[in-house]
């Protein structure tokens with residue numbers, strides 16, 4: 001989520017979610033922190049959505065719960081995806097449909113939209129004109145020169161704005177570390193066709209629910225090999241219906257059938273296209289690998305992983321691939337076949353963009369610190385002075401004043417966790433406790449206390465879950481707890497709560513000498 005402020009008004013560009021990693025167990029999605037604008041929601045002139053990916057639209061329902069009538073500006077497919085999402089939250093949005101080349105005035109912000117090519121159709125870059133200068137935000141983009149839908153990133157439009165003078169250029173950094181140029185989506189077709197023509201049994205394709213072009217390639221290959229296709233997973237079924245109804249997906253008559261009707265069909269005539277509950281492919285595959293999915297894999301099935309291997313999660317993904325192989329499946333992924341190409345411009349493409357736009361100031365966006373830094377270095381190599389390249393992490397504010405961009409401060413930008421229906425009820429402390437439970441288990445100590453002496457009336461009893469069953473360790477812990485209680489001055493212990501604290505800390509301290517990471521300890525003290 002990016003926020004622009006001018007003349008007392010606010011413009012929001014994108015409002016997405018982050019998906020949790022292994023250090024955030026039990027979290028469904030992570031929202032941007034609205035704290036900095038919560039008191040100023042009435043000043044928001046509009047929300048611009050550059051494209052329909054979850055990391056750009058996923059948090060829109062949560063923003064609109066705070067102010068439902070914020071106008072949402074976007075292209076046809078983006079608005080359709082966000083409207084479907086909002087319908088599930090029973091929100092009827094105010095939308096403004098724009099197309100590449102259009103202009104629109106939102107409060108003091110003069111908006112202009114540019115076609116960009118990405119791993120979802122209908123992506124837009126947005127130019128923001130105010131009396132303070134011209135800002136150009138690429139959104140997510142790449143420069144496929146032979147895109148499947150023929151919709152190129154409009155470099156001529158980028159160049160026109162460059163001629164006018166771009167004061168601040170916000171540029172997608174995701175692939176700034178990847179040298180050279182991406183291959184075209186079109187070049188994946190032979191490898192995808194090969195999978196379909198050689199697979200002995202079912203082909204199970206796992207993809208992002210929004211990757212309309214890749215799914216079109218899969219549909220075409222399935223059709224050519226005489227197979228039928230079923231979509232599996234709520235968000236996949238929903239998005240493909242939207243994409244087909246709006247003409248972004250071309251489905252030959254009779255190709256797609258209901259998942260439940262596939263039972264009677266020969267295995268080598270079946271294709272399943274699936275995704276996870278958040279439209280994320282690995283979640284579905286993980287469930288299949290654990291036999292916890294409506295698709296149960298069998299010997300001879302082929303799994304086509306038509307998506308990226310999410311950086312940072314490689315180990316988890318290879319673990320899933322190994323399990324799928326153990327179940328008898330052949331797994332085709334970007335590591336062993338040309339079945340995926342990224343949706344983000346790599347270094348060569350980014351350099352082209354800098355040379356075409358020739359911006360006064362650059363601010364890398366989208367990606368982790370190393371991606372932002374790599375992108376900043378590319379900008380500097382094209383001749384943009386280092387002092388005009390601003391690397392700002394989440395929450396950092398940047399002022400554009402008299403043609404010069406510079407860091408001006410910071411606002412609160414925490415990660416806001418959604419766990420089931422609870423928004424922001426989950427905090428770092430909760431996650432730390434969950435990680436302890438996951439990594440080391442839990443010990444409950446039951447203490448019967450003599451109310452006169454505040455000492456143990458009976459030996460401690462332990463209940464453990466997920467804890468290495470080590471009687472020696474528990475015996476040592478019990479002795480440490482007993483000694484700690486005996487050491488306490490009577491006056492210092494007021495109630496059973498104090499007793500519980502003394503016992504818990506003594507056990508934790510003792511176990512830390514045996515285990516690098518001691519288990520969570522809960523003590524329940526009862527009067528004898």
Ligand SMILES: [Zn+2]
Nearest residue numbers: 051053118140
């Ligand atoms: Zn995207």
